[in-house]
C-alpha cells in the first residue's frame with residue numbers, strides 16, 4: 001500500500017480521512033451538526049453532507065450562529081487554472097458551493113489563482129503568465145456553469161486584482177509568517193522560488209471580509225478620504241466560510257492563525273468545510289487527476305467517450321467469472337461505479353437497492369457501470385448545456401467589481417426535521433453500504449483479492 005501523502009500539491013495513496021483530519025486539527029461532520037444545519041437554514045442537508053462526502057469542518061457552527069442571528073456571512077473558494085478544461089472531480093467543491101450560496105443567500109468570491117499556477121507550473125510547463133491568465137477565463141466558464149447567481153458572485157483573477165485592500169491583507173499575512181513556518185506547514189524550502197514561498201499568503205487574504213469592502217461592506221464604516229481619493233474600511237468584519245477539498249486546509253489553518261493574532265483589529269477566523277476526493281476511474285487508491293496517467297472524465301468529453309472510458313477503465317468490485325460473481329457478489333467499497341453513485345445518485349432508496357443487488361451478486365458489474373454511466377452522463381450533459389449558454393457579457397459580468405450585488409435573503413418556511421435516530425446515521429458515520437454487509441465467507445474470499 002502506498003503511504004498517504006496529502007499536501008496542496010500532492011495527493012497520493014489511499015487516504016484515511018479520519019486520521020487526516022485529526023492531523024489537520026479539523027472536526028468531523030456528524031449527525032448533530034447536520035441537524036443543526038437543517039434547523040437553522042430550513043434547507044435539507046445536501047446528499048454529500050448526509051453521506052459524509054463533505055465530511056470535515058472547522059467552526060461551521062459559528063457560521064450557523066451568525067446566520068441564525070440574521071447576520072450576513074460570505075463564501076470564498078478558488079481554482080488554480082492549470083488546464084484547458086476541468087474534470088469531474090474539480091466540479092465537486094463548486095457544485096457544493098452553489099448549494100451553500102443558495103442555502104445561505106450569501107455573496108461568494110472566487111479566486112482564480114493564475115499566479116499560483118505560474119509559480120508552481122510555469123517553469124516546468126514552459127508557459128507564460130499570459131497563458132495561465134487565459135486559462136482563468138476558460139476555467140471560469142466551467143465554474144459559472146455550476147449555476148452561480150451572478151448578482152451574488154464575484155470571480156477574480158489574482159493577476160488582475162491583487163492590489164488595494166486585498167493586497168493590504170496579503171501584506172499583513174506575509175509579514176506575520178516566517179520562512180520556517182512556511183516550510184513547516186507546506187514543506188516548501190529554500191530550493192523553491194520566491195514566488196512559491198510567498199504564494200500561501202495570497203490564498204489566505206480573501207478569507208477576510210475587509211479585502212472586499214466595496215462588495216461586502218457597502219454601507220459600512222469608512223475612514224475619511226485619503227489624498228488619492230480612496231478610503232479604508234474601518235467597520236466590523238463579517239464571517240467567511242470556505243468550501244474546499246481537504247488538501248487546501250493548510251492555507252486556512254494559517255489564515256485562522258493570522259486572524260487570531262489580529263483579532264484586536266477585528267479579524268475573524270474563517271470557517272471551513274472540506275470534501276473528500278473523487279476517486280480516479282482506475283481505482284480507489286488515487287484521486288481523479290489531469291496530470292498523472294489516471295483515466296479521467298473531462299467536462300467536455302462526449303457522452304460516447306464517457307461511456308467507453310467507464311466501460312474500459314472503471315475499476316470493478318465484481319468477480320472474474322459470472323459464477324464467482326453470483327457466489328461472492330460485488331465489493332461496494334472498491335467498486336468505482338458504486339463510489340460515483342454515492343456522489344451522483346441522490347435518492348437513498350434507489351441507491352440502497354443498487355447496493356443490495358450488487359453486493360448479493362444479483363446485479364453484474366456491467367449493469368452497475370451502465371447505471372453509473374447514466375447518472376454521470378446526465379451531470380456532464382447538463383454541465384455542457386449550461387456552459388454553452390454563457391455569453392461573453394455574462395462572463396465579463398462575473399469578473400466586474402463595480403456593480404450592484406444582491407444582498408437579499410429569502411424568507412423560508414420551517415422544514416420538518418427527521419427523528420434523531422435518522423441523523424445519527426448521517427455524516428462521517430453514514431453507512432455507505434446501506435446495510436448490504438458481506439458474509440464472513442465473502443470477506444475471507446475478498447481479503448485475498450485486493451492489494452490496497
Ligand code: TRP
Nearest residue numbers: 077078079080111113203244248
Ligand atoms: N489552490 C487552489 C488550487 O490549486 C486554488 C484556490 C485559490 C483555492 N484559493 C482558494 C481553493 C480557496 C479553495 C479555496 O486549485
